[in-house]
Amino acid sequence: MNALISTALSGVVMMFVGLFVRNKQNIKFFAIAAIIVAFIANLALYPTVEHGGYIVYGMIEVTKFSVVFNAVVLGATLLYFLLSGSEFEKVGEHVADYFALIFFILAGITLASSFSNLLMLFLAIEILSIPQYILAGADKKNLKSNEASLKYFLMGSFSTGILLMGITLIYGAAGSFNITELGLGSDPVHPLALCGIILLVFALAFKVSAVPFHFWTPDVYDGSPTVFTSFMSTVVKAGGFVAFLRMFHVSFAGGAISQHWTLILAIITAATLILGNFSAVFQQSVKRMLAYSSIAQAGFMLFAVISLNNMGAQGIILYAAAYSIATIGVFAVLMKLKDYTFEGFNGLARKEPLLAFTVAVCLFSLAGIPVTAGFFAKYFVLSAAIQHGNLLWLVILAVLCAAVSVYYYFRVIMAMYFKQGEPEVLPVSGGFKAALILTVVLILALGIFPNLLLCWL
């Protein structure tokens, strides 16, 4: 609740900061201060919810899980501001507005982690989507950015329509919007409820770019300004997943109803893993490879939704943290390079050893190599699926796909360390290097002691 209020207020404040503060560097510091305030305000709520959450007017339920998740999201955004905040001014004139939009997205994500009413689910999904359409098109003269924005907007509103139809059909079956009172578990399942749940699966799969609803992802992530792709493919995607998780774990978990959607979601997961990983292998541009890799990683996060147990909820927190930190790190270095192809990384280790080392650690984490955060993230989501019992085939498929993913992540590392070349790197500041070291430390710390994060749950 505190996180929601502070991020929404920060968004409004940032818009006014744009009017009064001329120096772009100061705007960035203002945004960093605002996100730190939001982070502390969110953590200040922790003692009150430690032994049980509370509900605000039947609309929002503040729980321990949502507070920890919001802390992860706000922390990842803080890291993102530290690493990439100075890239904002290269996109366009209105730096403060971009920060304001990011704060509004954060307000949507915090709402998505704590809704207890379908109305709030709808508002959360919309609040986190609409600013993204603007950010995708922030580079107004660039046709690729225009295309990304238009495509994202049309597909996003289309999926909103589907989401709303799903919510309406569920209301028709249940007579309530409160997610704890839907009571859809009875046998036989109400046909309207079944249609509604299937539409809801489709709409949320759209938002988290799961196959076969992923077709917008590569173009949108590739066309948007890189600094915003970095945010959209990490923190926002985690926000989509937490809405998915909350909806399905609270309302659709028990009784006959869960069998109906588990199979659909399992097929979607399998398709996402296979298509995401195998398409990433054939990409020439690292940015586009990361877009496909984000589809592939979405497949792993879907395990947490399907498995319907506590371990899955822990897994999604750890996965959100590991995946966001690693991807933000890779994107931060990518933005410093002139050439986004794999060849652009040739010989980076000799020229900028720290940059190359950070990218290597981040890619190890994304591939799930032990000692990095990605290993325990994958371990938790997959063992949650094993606990579920009926999903062993999916786990085996996921492990095989993780092996495939090593190929395209290591292509970058090979280019950096074993190939000769003269990469064109923009000058990097001392602050940027310090933030990179912080990224490496976070990844290794979470990889060795995942309990640093999970002890809060």
Add this chain to the structure above:
Amino acid sequence: MPVQYYIFLSIALFCIGVMGVLMRRNAIIIFMCIELMLNAVNLLMVAFSKMWADAGRVDASSAQLFVFFIMVVAAAEVAIGLAIITMVYRNTRSVDINILNRLKN
């Protein structure tokens, strides 16, 4: 009138909207079809609200409140969407969604 009539009407409107989004190439028309989908949902929501009110639920009017929220959010989406379409039109002199694919290469 039985609620089934409303359900069929809404589903029909919704499907017209979905088919329009999938088949038309003009961004404005796609946009209109999305609005049609949202309005089909609004109609269905009001019909269900009446259905549950007749069944004796006291909180059935919350569905009608939901409709207002859908309208407000749809208006916000229109503002963003038309701005994006205008931006694309300025750069390409067209609102055909395929033209961007061709111009990009």
